Amino acid sequence: xxxxxxxxxAFLILFTGVGELFFRFIIPARQSPIVRQEPDYNLMQFxxxxxxxxxxxxxxxxxxxxxxxxxxxxxxxxxxxxxxxxGKRSVIAIAGDSQIEGFYVxxxxxxxxxxxxxxxxxxxxxxxxxxxxxLAEYVQVARYLAHHxxxxxxxxxxxxxxxxxxxxxxxxxxxxxxxxxxxVKDGVVTMEPGGTYGTSWYRRLLRRSAIVRYLVFNARLxxxxxxxxxxxxxxxxxxxxxxxxxxxxxxTVARYVVREIRKALPATRIAFLVDADRRSIRVDExxxxxxxxxxxxxxxxxxxxLHVDLTTAFTDAR
Numbered sequence: 001x002x003x004x005x006x007x008x009x010a011f012l013i014l015f016t017g018v019g020e021l022f023f024r025f026i027i028p029a030r031q032s033p034i035v036r037q038e039p040d041y042n043l044m045q046f047x048x049x050x051x052x053x054x055x056x057x058x059x060x061x062x063x064x065x066x067x068x069x070x071x072x073x074x075x076x077x078x079x080x081x082x083x084x085x086x087g088k089r090s091v092i093a094i095a096g097d098s099q100i101e102g103f104y105v106x107x108x109x110x111x112x113x114x115x116x117x118x119x120x121x122x123x124x125x126x127x128x129x130x131x132x133x134x135l136a137e138y139v140q141v142a143r144y145l146a147h148h149x150x151x152x153x154x155x156x157x158x159x160x161x162x163x164x165x166x167x168x169x170x171x172x173x174x175x176x177x178x179x180x181x182x183x184v185k186d187g188v189v190t191m192e193p194g195g196t197y198g199t200s201w202y203r204r205l206l207r208r209s210a211i212v213r214y215l216v217f218n219a220r221l222x223x224x225x226x227x228x229x230x231x232x233x234x235x236x237x238x239x240x241x242x243x244x245x246x247x248x249x250x251x252t253v254a255r256y257v258v259r260e261i262r263k264a265l266p267a268t269r270i271a272f273l274v275d276a277d278r279r280s281i282r283v284d285e286x287x288x289x290x291x292x293x294x295x296x297x298x299x300x301x302x303x304x305x306l307h308v309d310l311t312t313a314f315t316d317a318r
Contacts, residue, residue, distance in 0.1 A: 019211045029214035030057045032103075032207070033070050037178060037197040040147060041140040044130045044178060044197065045074035056103040060219055066106050073148070078107045081126050083149035091150060092116075093126040094273075095141040096158030100129035112156075126152070135159075135167040135257060136180040136191060142261040142268075155261065156271045164250055164292050165240045171249060172240055182256070184249050189256040241291035250292060254299045262304075271306040272296045276314040287315050 023029040031054030033046040048070040058064045069078045084091060094100055094112045102110045108117075112125030128141050138157045145152065165172045169192070173181045178197040183190050206212045216222045244250040261270055274296060280287040289311045300307040 016211070020209065023210035023214040027060075027062045027214070027218075028055055028057050028065070029062070029210045030217035031055050031068075031213070032217070033068065033076070034204075035197070035199075036074065037194075038074060038144070041144045042178065042180060042194040043137060043140055043144060044132065046070045046076065046130075048072055048074060057218060058104070062218060064104060066104060068103055069107070075126075075128055076102050077110075077127055079124070079126070081148070081150060084151040089121070090123045090153040091126055092123050092154045092156065093128060093141075093145060093150070093152040094156040094158065095133065095138045096127075096129040097133045097160065098129075098131035099160070100127060100158050101131055102127055102129065123153070126150070129158075132179065134173075134179065135163045135253070136173075136182055139191065139257055139260045139264075140180055142264040146264045151265060152268050154269045154271055155265055156273055158273045158275065159290075159292060159296065160275045161239055161241055161290050161292075164244065164253060164295075168249060168253055182253055184252055187248075187252055189253055239291075244291035245294040245298075250295045251299060254292075254295050258299055258305060269304050269306065270300075271308060272300065274307065274309045274311075276309075276311040278314070281314055281318050284318075287311055 031051075033052075033054065034050035035044060036047040036050075037043070038045050052070050054068055056066050056068050068076050071077050071080055073081050075081065092112065092115060100111070107113060110125075110127060112127050116123055116125040128144070130137075133141075135157075142155060145155070167173050167180075168182045168184060169175060170184050175181060175192070176195055178194045180194045181192045183192055241250075258270060261268075274293045275290060277287045277290055279285075289309050293307075293309050293311075297307040297309075299305075
């Protein structure tokens with residue numbers, strides 16, 4: 001029995017060692033940066049001192065691969081974000097969630113860098129995004145930019161379904177999370193700062209294993225996963241922002257957001273880049289703008305506030 005156990009232990013050690021090498025060099029498991037909470041505005045971002053570079057992969061065969069780099073301020077970009085200087089290139093900053101975070105593409109393919117390239121590099125593009133960002137985070141990002149003396153010529157916010165609903169406590173936003181939340185009482189909006197982000201030592205330990213990372217991220221065999229809630233793929237008549245245009249809370253919050261961003265960045269133009277009804281486009285149905293698009297258009301006053309709805313562009317491109 002003792003001999004059997006010794007051989008079993010030796011086999012497991014050898015198997016683990018081979019597996020670690022295989023999922024590091026043959027089919028590379030996803031590498032992700034270490035999440036941290038920015039101290040001044042409670043924004044979730046990444047810790048460049050923990051891990052600054054890595055390879056992001058997805059798929060069981062790691063079919064998609066892209067390099068990432070966390071800059072000194074904690075964002076996924078190979079550019080250093082510097083204070084705005086008179087006479088230097090203008091900055092266009094974009095805030096968003098995982099779609100803007102940019103791990104699925106190389107840096108030069110990111111949407112804001114494509115804008116930079118189309119300008120002939122007359123402007124520079126900064127991306128300040130993290131998975132899970134909603135409307136309330138965008139106000140904090142504007143304040144964060146001002147705090148770091150970055151005054152973009154345009155501040156772009158990518159708006160998805162749920163960005164309002166999950167940011168407002170009275171609509172569907174949850175308290176006691178690391179994310180900030182809006183509260184609306186008698187037509188007055190206040191912001192409740194996010195709570196402290198809690199880390200798990202055992203998760204930080206497990207992520208060092210290429211085998212574990214492959215099973216969780218690439219093979220998607222995560223036993224701790226709580227399911228997905230992609231409102232972008234929900235049927236139109238079943239998602240909570242369908243009637244946003246007739247609910248005064250949405251417009252009240254939208255006006256507050258515009259006002260607070262203007263207060264933080266008074267010389268900056270604001271642009272709302274509004275997602276399309278992706279499910280309708282995917283199933284080849286007639287796509288209409290998402291519920292909050294009309295609200296945003298109502299509160300945006302050109303030329304200093306722009307509303308760009310992507311429904312037509314995405315429909316034409318399908």
